[in-house]
Amino acid sequence: MLGILKRDPIDRLKKAIGKEKVNTSIVERKLYSYDATPIPIERAVPSAVIFPESREDVIKIVEVCYEEKIPMFPRGAGSGLTGGAVPTSERGVVISFERMNRFKIDIDNATAFVEPGVVTYDFQQEVEKYGLFYPPDPSSFKYSTIGGNIAENAGGPRCLKYGVTREYVLGIEAVIKDGKTIKTGNPILKDVAGYDITKLFVGSEGTLGLLTSAILKLIPKPPARATALAIFDSLEKVGTAVTKILTSGIFPSALEFMDRDAIRAVEDFKPVGLPKDAEALLLIEVDGTSSSVKDQINQVRDLLENLGVQVKVSENEDQAQKLWTARKNLGPALGNLKTGKINEDIVFPRSYLSEALPKLREIARKYDLLMVVFGHIGDGNLHVNFLYDKANREEEERAEKAVDEVFELALSYHGSITGEHGVGLTKRKFLRWQFGDVGYEILKGIKRLFDPENLFNPGKVVEL
Numbered sequence: 470m471l472g473i474l475k476r477d478p479i480d481r482l483k484k485a486i487g488k489e490k491v492n493t494s495i496v497e498r499k500l501y502s503y504d505a506t507p508i509p510i511e512r513a514v515p516s517a518v519i520f521p522e523s524r525e526d527v528i529k530i531v532e533v534c535y536e537e538k539i540p541m542f543p544r545g546a547g548s549g550l551t552g553g554a555v556p557t558s559e560r561g562v563v564i565s566f567e568r569m570n571r572f573k574i575d576i577d578n579a580t581a582f583v584e585p586g587v588v589t590y591d592f593q594q595e596v597e598k599y600g601l602f603y604p605p606d607p608s609s610f611k612y613s614t615i616g617g618n619i620a621e622n623a624g625g626p627r628c629l630k631y632g633v634t635r636e637y638v639l640g641i642e643a644v645i646k647d648g649k650t651i652k653t654g655n656p657i658l659k660d661v662a663g664y665d666i667t668k669l670f671v672g673s674e675g676t677l678g679l680l681t682s683a684i685l686k687l688i689p690k691p692p693a694r695a696t697a698l699a700i701f702d703s704l705e706k707v708g709t710a711v712t713k714i715l716t717s718g719i720f721p722s723a724l725e726f727m728d729r730d731a732i733r734a735v736e737d738f739k740p741v742g743l744p745k746d747a748e749a750l751l752l753i754e755v756d757g758t759s760s761s762v763k764d765q766i767n768q769v770r771d772l773l774e775n776l777g778v779q780v781k782v783s784e785n786e787d788q789a790q791k792l793w794t795a796r797k798n799l800g801p802a803l804g805n806l807k808t809g810k811i812n813e814d815i816v817f818p819r820s821y822l823s824e825a826l827p828k829l830r831e832i833a834r835k836y837d838l839l840m841v842v843f844g845h846i847g848d849g850n851l852h853v854n855f856l857y858d859k860a861n862r863e864e865e866e867r868a869e870k871a872v873d874e875v876f877e878l879a880l881s882y883h884g885s886i887t888g889e890h891g892v893g894l895t896k897r898k899f900l901r902w903q904f905g906d907v908g909y910e911i912l913k914g915i916k917r918l919f920d921p922e923n924l925f926n927p928g929k930v931v932e933l
């Protein structure tokens with residue numbers, strides 16, 4: 470099965486959907502063999518890059534690939550961080566959904582029919598014109614796609630209050646084994662008929678089939694929001710502050726955490742006036758009507774000040790936006806610190822955060838590594854970044870060992886190895902730790918049911 474595809478299957482694909490949709494140039498094939506994963510991973514230059522334009526095209530592609538046993542690697546914008554869209558077999562083809570980018574908003578039912586290649590930000594902008602809201606906001610929202618977001622069950626700061634992508638997917642249409650189509654859900658909020666296959670597809674990372682459309686739920690857009698910055702002189706106080714806020718009757722629309730090194734990194738990258746001597750900070754956003762957000766943010770300020778925490782409330786949207794841009798710049802900012810980065814996105818139950826945060830620092834000290842922690846602390850989802858010099862293999866190995874301990878720590882506190890970025894290629898070994906042998910067998914059984922020949926994104930998530 471090894472080696473680049475012979476001309477025949479490629480010709481069959483061209484004949485099936487049109488040659489202008491099948492690109493075999495070496496430039497294109499190389500370009501589509503990467504995603505945004507920052508560490509070296511297993512990777513192959515695919516035999517072709519295919520650009521379907523409709524569900525019918527996708528059906529024909531899967532029919533040919535299933536008959537010819539060609540591995541298929543679905544791709545949105547390639548912004549994934551765990552190698553999900555990366556081809557691992559040169560016999561395989563990348564299926565890029567960028568041309569399937571139509572959507573239709575149903576205002577009366579507050580739902581939308583969306584193709585997978587729609588860029589999340591474009592969709593959100595359009596939805597908001599009708600007073601509606603699609604909350605999932607991964608930091609990559611300006612370029613990542615709805616298909617990629619569904620396949621990874623993406624989340625972001627607003628997911629504390631509004632939930633992750635999964636909460637907004639009411640139904641999907643996907644092409645599975647042999648080119649068969651499965652359709653689940655409808656533009657309705659209540660539906661308990663049968664097993665929940667819709668949710669099974671959310672977060673399945675392209676391993677069960679190719680998504681060709683989704684029905685998304687929309688909610689009313691909150692008219693106003695307010696932001697505050699809380700500055701901490703000790704890490705231990707952060708967990709207490711988070712608990713106080715979340716038990717005060719106020720439900721922030723975002724509650725983001727940055728540790729000392731994250732603050733310094735982002736200030737050195739694009740300064741916005743964050744205090745570089747602070748141990749940590751929280752960015753807190755509330756939303757609602759304009760009068761309610763003022764009350765809420767003042768209450769948050771009062772309760773944090775009572776804990777001895779310094780709080781600055783943004784006076785206008787401009788000030789607030791600067792803070793949120795600083796938060797979203799963290800990924801690129803870390804690139805300035807060292808040439809290599811392992812970025813993990815573990816989750817802890819919130820009650821353990823006060824204990825777990827100092828333990829993470831202990832791991833970094835043990836392996837003598839620069840570690841930067843930030844993330845969605847309101848839902849316990851932390852981005853733990855170990856930075857190293859790419860030319861220094863010994864330092865890189867220490868970083869890899871430190872990551873193993875970070876996952877062990879998260880699991881020992883009943884947490885998860887990933888809250889957002891998925892398993893892809895980079896976390897396969899750890900998935901078994903989390904699921905145990907019985908759970909892992911069930912995952913494999915599900916995969917085989919949809920994809921008995923292991924042709925949809927083989928080698929990702931579960932290993933058959």
Ligand SMILES: Cc1cc2nc3c(=O)[nH]c(=O)nc-3n(C[C@H](O)[C@H](O)[C@H](O)COP(=O)(O)OP(=O)(O)OC[C@H]3O[C@@H](n4cnc5c(N)ncnc54)[C@H](O)[C@@H]3O)c2cc1C
Pocket residue numbers: 504505542543544545546547548549550552553554566585606607608609612613614615616617618619620621622623624625626674675676678679680681800801889890926
């Ligand atoms: C700077 C930066 C910040 C980020 N911030 C966040 C964040 O805050 N939260 C977060 O959750 N993620 C974040 N990410 C990760 C990434 O953006 C998300 O995982 C995103 O959902 C990937 O979308 P994509 O369109 O780029 O998909 P890709 O990376 O192209 O693909 C992701 C997965 O989806 C599968 N896939 C794509 N389309 C289909 C389809 N039609 N059918 C079946 N499978 C498909 C692919 O095979 C792959 O497994 C960030 C990434 C970067 C680079």
